[in-house]
Amino acid sequence: MKKTLLLLLVILLLIPLSPTAKANLSTKKEIFSMLQEAFQVQVSLSERTRTKEEIYDLLNPYFSEAYQKLFWKESVFEEKGKFITYGSDFALFYIPFFHYSDKTKVIFLPESIYVFEFFPATIDGPVGYEDHFEGVLLRKVDGGWKVDEYLYNNIPDSILKKANISK
Template identity: 65%
Template sequence: MKKSLLILLALILIMPLSPNANVDINTKDEVFKFLNEAFKVQVSLSEQTRTKEEIIDLFNPYFSKNYQKLFWNENVFEEEGKFVTYGSDFALYYIPFFQYTDDTKVIKTPEDIYIIEYFPASSEGPVGYDDHYEGILLKKFDGAWKIDQYFYNNVPNSILKEAFQKD
């Protein structure tokens, strides 16, 4: 009886507190999967209005509190006491439209994961842009990786050098 209780307690302690908890991200594919899931959460906010609490619950497994605040201030609008996002060709703080190929660079340090991609200039479509780098920074919060920063042409030079030194 004592032994089974001890085993049960040990299992409870090692189980993640959230079904979406990500104790570690070890591979490029795991990083890409995480970013895709986070992007789907962002896009889902345009499908229906939600309460502030519902949005926070959706965002918590993927985004730091600071990033949530930035995204909220830029993209979330109130409609009849609930909240929604609207479509845009250039909305800040969304996960960039990475190719998720070898062109998408993942630089992992013990404290951070940088995801960076170079986007050549485009004049096609309703929104044009110059050559630039876009990126996301993942940091660990309470043992889980979360998106904490968005880069648009302000990726640290040391990270750019490491990411593109082999190209």
């Protein structure tokens, strides 16, 4: 009985209490999975009010500190001493609504990963927009990959060229 409890305790100590930044992202599939998780975390912030610490703990595995500050300023609101996000058809600093297909381009560089997609103009629905590129830039932060920049029509030409796209 004591051996079983000791083994269980050792296993529990080895399991991290919260997710950490992804140390290795070497395939599109891994990147897509990480970004989908990050998006779900952002969406979950609208489910109920939370403390600043709770929100930080949820965002930290996926987003750099600088990105979190931008997201916080744009999307997080205080309610009775706690914090929440509200839904929006045009929410800045959320992971874009990627198709997670061949339309979604991933460009690997030694110190960064560009993930972006072209979104054609639309006038349907309550929000219309012109043709544009939207994406995120991942960088190594504290030994793991995190979303560090939101990209809206500011993908460098050299990156578009690597993706075989011309403006």
